[in-house]
Amino acid sequence: MDPLWHTKRQWIYESFIYLCGFLLFMEWLYPLRQITDTEYVSAFIIYSAFCFIISFLRVPWYIGSPLKMIGLAFVVDQLFMTEPFLSSSWLFAIKDQLRYNWDMIMGLRFDQITPFFRSILFLVLLWLMSYLLYYWFVVVKRIHFFVILTFVYVTVLDTFTVFDGKASVIRVFLISLIVMGVSSIMKELKDEEITVAHKRLFKGWMYPLVMFILGATILGYASPKLTSQWPDPVPFIQSATEGLDGSNEKVQKVGYGTNDEQLGGSFIQDNTLVFQVAAEEEHYWRIETKDFYTGKGWINAEEGRFQSFDPDEVLPIQTFNQENVETEKRTATVLMIDKASFTKLVYPYGIERVNQSGAMSYNVNATTNVIQPMRNGRTVRVGSYEIDYNQPSYSYQQLQQASEEDPLDIEEQYTQLPESLPNRVENLARNLVEEEDNRYDKAKAIEEHFATSAFRYDTEDVPVPEEEEDYVDQFLFDSQVGYCDNYSSSMVVMLRSVGIPARWAKGFTGGERIDSATGDDGKAYTIYEVKSENAHSWVEVYFPQIGWVPFEPTKGFGNHTEFYTDEIDEEEREEVTEELKEKLNEEEQEKPELQQLEEELSDEKEEETSGTLLRNRVLVFILIIAVVTSIALYVYRFPLMRMYYRRRFLRNPNASTFTDSYFFLMKVAAAKLKIKRNKGQTLREYAMEIDRYFQSNQMSRLTHQYERLLYNRNEQNLPWDEVTELWEDLINKTLS
C-alpha cells in the first residue's frame, strides 16, 4: 500500500488540493466560450470533472481508461452524432470522420478539420490534463508551475482578447493562495514529522491561513493601484501585424459557420470557393434559419426534429403557401467544391426535391430548415446535386392586404426577444412603423431605416458588444457600422418588438457570374461561383396565408426576391406607382453609396458575409494547450515514469517490471548523471560507476539481482522487497 494513503487526513488534504487544481483548470475553460466558437463549454467542463474524479479515485488504469474513453465517446455522441450511441452506424460515422480528418492533417489542411475532430482532440487533452494535474498536485506536490501558468494564461487572454479577466484573476489568486498555503503547511508537517491534533491544526495553522488569505485578497482588491506603467502593448502589436487595428474587437475569417451565439467584430475576407451553381437566375442560397435572439447572437430555441425523406420525395420546406403565391418551375445544379465543411444543402426558396445520386435519403429539420443528405444512416458530405424548385414571386397587393392575425405558435416562436433588450429599440421601431397600416409597409419602413446615411457598411472597425451591451442596440444607436449580421439581426429584432413575427435566415448570396451555358432542356443557364465571402444573413417576415417573405436590410445588397403588381384599379395603381417611384429613387440613392463602398473596400469584394468566428481559434487554443502539456510532460517525463514503474512494482513485481524499470533507471542515469553505459560495458562495470558516483553499493546490489534474473535459469524468486527498495532509492537519488 502506498504510504501516502495511510491517514484519513492525508486523504482529505489530497482531495482538497486536487479540487483546487480542478478549479484552477476550470479557469482555463471558462473563457473559451467568449474567445472561441466553442459552443459546448459546459460539456467540456463536465467531462473534465469526470476525468478528474476518476484520476483522483486512483482506480486501476484498466478501469479508469475505458471509463474515460466511454465518457469521451458519450460526449462526442451527445454533441455531434445523430446515430444511436455505439451502434454500428455510429461507429462507421466515427470512423469516417476520423479518416477524413486524418487525411486533412496529413495533407496539412488544418482549416479543414471538422469540429467533431477538434472536439475529440480537446477532450483527449482534458483527459491528459486531469492526469497531469493529479500528478502535479497530489503526487509531486508541485503547484507553483501550474498556478503561474494559469495567471499567465488569464492575463494574456485579458490583454489580447475580449475576455475580461478581472473576476478570473481574483478567483485564481484566491485559489492559488489557499492551495499553496495548505500544501506548504502539510509539507512542513510531514518534513518535520510534527503530529498535531485535529483541533490544534485548525487553531494553530488553518485559521491564520484563512485570515491571511482573506486579508491579502481584500487588501489587494481594495487598495489603490497604479495605472499601467507602460503603454498598452496591444495596439502596437496589432499595428505591427497588418490588416488589424487597435480596437478591442475580434477578427474573424468570413464564411459560413454554425455558431452565431456571439456576433460582432471585424472579419477578414476569405475568397475560398465554396460551390458553383448553374441556375437560370441569381438568387440567395438558404441553409438554415434561427429563431431565438439572445442579446448577443442567434440560437435555436429548439433543435427541432429531423425527418427522413427519400430522394425525389417532396421536401417539407414550405416557406410560403403555394396556393397563394405564384411560382415558376426551375431547376438548378449545385456543385460543392468545399466538400469537407458541408453536410448541409444550400437551396433556393421554393425547393421541392433534390436529385442526387450520392444520397439515399435526406434528413429535413422543419424547425431550422436544415437539409442533411444521408447515406446508410449517416450524414454525408455533399458533392453535386440538382434541385427542382418553384421560384416564388409575391404580389405587393397580396402582401399589403394580408391579415395580421398570426397562428399562435408562429407568434409565440417568432416574436421572442430577450428581456435585457433596451426599450429604445422598441421605441425606434414604433416610431418607424407608426404611419404604416399593414405588415408589408411596416417591414418595408424598418428595412428602409437602414438605408439612411447614418448607417455605414463595413467589415472592419466593427465592435463586439460588451458584457452588458446588446448586439442590436449597440449597432442601432452606438456604432451604426456593420455588416449583414448587424443589419439583419437588427431588423428582425425591431420587427419583433412591434409584434411582427420574423426570423433570421442564413446562407449565401448569389455569387459571381462566371459563365453561361445551355442546359439539356434548352434553357439558358448562368454559372455562378459562390465563395466563403458570399456567406450572408437576411430577414424573413411572416405573412399569414402567404408565408415567409425574405427582406434585405443590409446596405449595398439587393433583394433578389421577385415582387409583382396585380392588375388593379386606377386608384390603387397610382399608389403603387408612387411607391415604385419611391423605390426607384431609393435605389438611385443607394447606388452612389454602393460605389463609395466599393471604393472603400477597394479590391475586396463588396459582398459581406455572415460573420462566423475563426474556426482555427479553437485549434490554436488546443495547440497551445497541447504544446504546454507536451512541454510539461517532457519536463516531468522522468518523475511520471518513475510513478508508473513504482506502481508496477507495487502491483506486480515480476521479471518484465524489473527489466523495464532497470532500463528506465539506466536511462535516467544517462540523462541526469551523464553516466552512460557503453555497449561493451557489463552491467556490473556500469553499476560500479554509478555506485562510485553515489558512494554506495546500491546499484551493484540491484544489478546482482538483475543479473540473476537475466542470466540464471528460470529465476523467479528474487527478493522483490529488496529490489523495489533499492530501485526506489536509486531512482529517487538520481532524479533529485
Place this chain on the structure above:
Amino acid sequence: MSQQTFLYHSKVQDLLNNVQKVIIGKSEVTTLSVVALLAQGHVLLEDVPGVGKTMLVRTLAKSLDCEFKRIQFTPDLLPSDVTGVSIYNPKDMQFEFRPGPLLGNIVLADEINRTSPKTQSALLEGMEEHHVTVDGDTMELKRPFFVMATQNPIEYEGTYPLPEAQLDRFLLKLQMGYPTEQEEMEMLQLVSSNHPIDDVEAMMTKEELIQMQEEVKGVHVNQSIQHYIVQLTSATRQLDSVYLGVSPRGSIALMKAAKAYAYIQGRGYVIPDDVKYLAPFVLSHRIILTNEAKYERTTATSLIHSLLERISIPIGKI
C-alpha cells in the same frame, strides 16, 4: 548467492588462500590456475625463470593432496621419458610397465619448447585425449589430471616453438610477471627461516576435486551468454590484422573457463563479466596475427580488448 547449492564450493576459497600463503601477490594467476584446474583444462605459463612458476604448481599439487610430477624438457628427451616405458624383468621373464611422469595428477612440464616436437606431441596427446599409448597399449591417465607447462619467452636458440594447433590444447595462457617491491620483501621474509612450501597442507582430497569439477559442469550458461561468446570468437576471424582467428574449440574453452570462474565466485550461472575477464587469457594464444600486424606491434591481447569494447553485452533488451 545463487540458489544452486554447491557442496564443495567452500573448499575453493580454502585452496586459494592456501596457495596464496606461498605465492605472494599472484592472486590472479592463482585464481586462473584454479579456473583451469576446475574446468579440466591445462595452463601454459609463459614467463622468465625464477618468478615462481614451479612453486605455484607445487603448492597447488600439495594443497590438493595430489601426485605431483615434474618433467624438465630437454632437447634429448624422448616420448617414452614422458609417458613411461616397458622394461623387461628378467626375474618374471616379462615386460613390466614403468609409468612416466605424465601419469601423475599434476604435471609440471617445464620449458616445454626446449624439446623435440615428437616429445611435445606425446605430452599434448595425453593432455587432449586423457590417455597415452605405450607399446601399442592405450592407458587412461589419472583423474584429476592437470598440466601446467611453462615456456621461456627470452631464449629462442635451440627451441622448438609449439605449433599453433598444439597451443590450442591449453585452456589458458598466463604470465606470472614480477612481484612488486613490497611483495618481494614479503617473500624474502617468508623464506628466511624455512620455505613455506614445507608447511603447506592438503586442503582437499582428489575425490573432492573431482566432485568440484563435476559441479562446475552444472553451472548454467544462458543462451545470451553463449551468443556473446560466439560473437566474440567469430569477430576474431573477421579482423584484418588476424591471419587465423579463434576456432570453435576456443569458444568451447571460453565457455568452460567462464563456468569454472563463475563457480569460484560461488555463482551458479555465468555472467558477461566472467567471459569478458577470461577472454584475453583464453583466446590470445589461439590467434595468429598477420605479419603486418606484428610489425605494427599489435598483440593478440590488445586486439581482444578492443573487440570486447565493441561487442554488445547481452543485457536483456536493446
